[in-house]
Amino acid sequence: MAFDTPTARRTLAIVGGGFSGSLLALKLVALRPDWRVVLIDPSSRPGRGLAYGACAPSHLLNVPVARMEAGLSPAYGDWLAGRAEMVEALAESGGEMSAAFSPRELWGQYLQQQVAAARVTDNGAGLTVLRGEAVRLLDAPRRGLVLSDGREVEADTVVLATGNLPPRPPLPADSWLQDAACFAADPWAHDALTVIDPDAPVLLLGTGLTMVDIALKLAEEGHRGPMLAVSRRGLLPGAHRYGGHWEPFLAPMLPASPLTLSKAIRAEVRRAEAAGQPWQRVIDAVRPVIARIWSTWTPKQKRQFLRHQRPRWDVHRHRMAPRIAGRIEALMADGQLSVRAARSRDWTPAGDGVAVTLHPRGGGPAETLTVARVINCTGPRSDLQGLEVPLYADLARKGLIAPDDLGLGLETADCAVLGPRGEVSTWLHALGPLTRPAWWEITAVPEITAQVDGLAHRLAEDAVVGPSLEEAFVDLGAGI
Ligand SMILES: Cc1cc2nc3c(=O)[nH]c(=O)nc-3n(C[C@H](O)[C@H](O)[C@H](O)COP(=O)(O)OP(=O)(O)OC[C@H]3O[C@@H](n4cnc5c(N)ncnc54)[C@H](O)[C@@H]3O)c2cc1C
Structure with a gap:
């Protein structure tokens, strides 16, 4: 037709x-x-x-x-x-x-x-x-x-x-968990958070803004059980802060590499903090030239940035509204939400849920825990x-x-x-x-x-x- x-x-x-x-x-x-x-x-x-x-x-x-x-x-x-x-x-x-x-x-x-x-x-x-x-x-x-x-x-x-x-499941393609009812591959699917026992432990894969959304949604819908959020580095997004100003400082000398960029930003944050300005304004001052900086980097440099600097860049650049940060802090202070830097391995069925072993970043003893639901919060693919x-x-x-x-x-x-x-x-x-x-x-x-x-x-x-x-x-x- x-x-x-x-x-x-x-x-x-x-x-x-x-x-x-x-x-x-x-x-x-x-x-x-x-x-x-x-x-x-x-x-x-x-x-x-x-x-x-x-x-x-x-x-x-x-x-x-x-x-x-x-x-x-x-x-x-x-x-x-x-x-x-x-x-x-x-x-x-x-x-x-x-x-x-x-x-x-x-x-x-x-x-x-x-x-x-x-x-x-x-x-x-x-x-x-x-x-x-x-x-x-x-x-x-x-x-x-x-x-x-x-x-x-x-x-x-x-x-x-x-x-x-929809996010890519952070699992091998042949993992049994991909098809298990206790795994929510897409946290935005209409049934992702349904039929979870409100007192059961839940594992959130990812510690960024998607995890923040899902932890808040679960809490709002009456979830009382522990929520553990895990990512390789365990970095939570920063919070927005009102006020202050910092002048653009990068252009016209664009950083030649991802390492130069992060050094320049760190030095500028120190200067800003010494002047009583929040680090958030320094990141804001970088924002206008990001596309230009990116376009000057070689594929190798872009790959380096994505591998080494991206996690830190993301948590400073993509921040939580102050009220959201307050709610997340409260969930963490109550002990309901905890955030860990670890790799999750050895997924095995455990009743209706799953047992998983967490290997902490930087070493330390691995820990095996059982959760009722695993929710993929790794963000859009x-x-x-x-x-x-x-x-x-x-x-x-x-x-x-x-x-x-x-x-x-x-x-x-x-x-x-x-x-x-x-x-x-x-x-x-x-x-x-x-x-x-x-x-x-x-x-x-x-x-x-x-x-x-x-x-x-x-x-x-x-x-x-x-x-x-x-x-x-x-x-x-x-x-x-
Ligand atoms: C959960 C979440 C919260 C966010 N919050 C903010 C925020 O607070 N502030 C901010 O600035 N940015 C935020 N963002 C960033 C967000 O990416 C952008 O703000 C913007 O919404 C992106 O819009 P989009 O139209 O490109 O993508 P989407 O919102 O993903 O929309 C794409 C649309 O295309 C449709 N579609 C896909 N394939 C087809 C097809 N084959 N045929 C027809 N339709 C199709 C989809 O169904 C969807 O409706 C957020 C992102 C997410 C995921």
């Missing part, structure tokens, strides 16, 4: 109606009211995506309101004004809306409303939302997408905005190599994409998708976390907003080359 487009001058199809795809759709219908923009997402609540779809009331954004502004109308801060759910957040930020950390659920509602308000119901120009999963491209010479139910969407331009992939997702398998078969060697996503140049020999597509683009190989930090709303703005303008102007990556990021970083 072909999807009819009688009046629009041009059709653009976006795969994925999370924040990245929805924002692009909203910006394009504003810039090109004569175009038809088709947003494809399986959810009944387009706009939210994974991050703002599966959240519990306790989950807060980890970016303050001012940095979440994406150039939409009404502004997020104005939309939030007067909402009862903001009372606690405003009390914490001293009444400053711009500095407050809002519930994630509210941001999800805001995005969903934005998409709903922009929708058109006829077949002409404007935004059309299709509920479905894109599984392959139309065969040449036609261009567009086929959905899993057989519907076809013809389009001049296709944008991939499929975002955060990024590598597409070997991933059995129909759309990407089709794109790979057709020689249109090149998953990168570092396992971060798809190779792109200013969002244009690159083929295996580096050929730049003129009609296939990608956005958001998928484009990490070129941008590295392209996970959070401020960076994605800058990326979307650049792509929307380039597409709207039919320009093959638009503002470069460096220009897009030049004014980011103030605040958080």
Whole structure:
């Protein structure tokens, strides 16, 4: 069944109606009211995506309101004004809306409303939302997408905005645990946290922001049993801190290697702390030049960074809202949550649960414990190599994409998708976390907003080359 487009001058199809795809759709219908923009997402609540779809009331954004502004109308801060759910957040930020950390659920509602308000119901120009999963491209010479139910969407331009992939289980592929009922491979699946005895011990694999979300959700849903979070280094995300300022200090002398970067940051943190400024502001001052630094490193240096510096970078860069940090501290102080640096090995069935041996980092005696549920909190998967997702398998078969060697996503140049020999597509683009190989930090709303703005303008102007990556990021970083 072909999807009819009688009046629009041009059709653009976006795969994925999370924040990245929805924002692009909203910006394009504003810039090109004569175009038809088709947003494809399986959810009944387009706009939210994974991050703002599966959240519990306790989950807060980890970016303050001012940095979440994406150039939409009404502004997020104005939309939030007067909402009862903001009372606690405003009390914490001293009444400053711009500095407050809002519930994630509210941001999800805001995005969903934005998409709903922009929708058109006829077949002409404007935004059309299709509920479905894109599984392959139309065969040449036609261009567009086929959905899993057989519907076809013809389009001049296709944008991939499929975002955060379910996490990769940190287990050998043939491990019996992969299929065991006591293992939750995807913590965001609707049944991941159901049927857990509230007094039973639970093992959380990972100690980052996903673990924080899941520990809070379990506690909120009445879990009383011990929760043990384990990762190789046992690093917890840092907490946001209000106030202070630190000037950008890296540009124009960009660090030549990951080691130079971490030395420069550590030296600057010492200087900032001596001047009474929190380390958080130093990390914020690095943020505007991260994409530029990343683009100057060799593949070997990037690999070094991912192996040695990434864990520390992640916990300093991706932080918890102060209230979330307080709740996690309270769970740890009560002894309900503990965090360990260890490797988990020798998984064996134990009743309905599993026995596992933890080998502490840096040596010390191994410990075997039995838990009722193991929850994979290692965070979204990024590598597409070997991933059995129909759309990407089709794109790979057709020689249109090149998953990168570092396992971060798809190779792109200013969002244009690159083929295996580096050929730049003129009609296939990608956005958001998928484009990490070129941008590295392209996970959070401020960076994605800058990326979307650049792509929307380039597409709207039919320009093959638009503002470069460096220009897009030049004014980011103030605040958080
Ligand atoms: C739990 C969590 C919390 C976060 N919190 C914050 C925060 O507080 N602040 C912040 O700045 N950033 C946060 N982030 C970062 C987040 O990555 C970005 O903010 C942003 O939401 C990414 O949006 P996205 O649209 O690229 O990806 P996603 O939100 O993952 O959306 C992708 C969408 O594409 C759909 N899709 C996938 N494949 C197909 C297909 N074949 N056909 C059709 N649809 C498809 C998916 O169903 C999904 O709806 C968070 C991330 C996570 C995972």
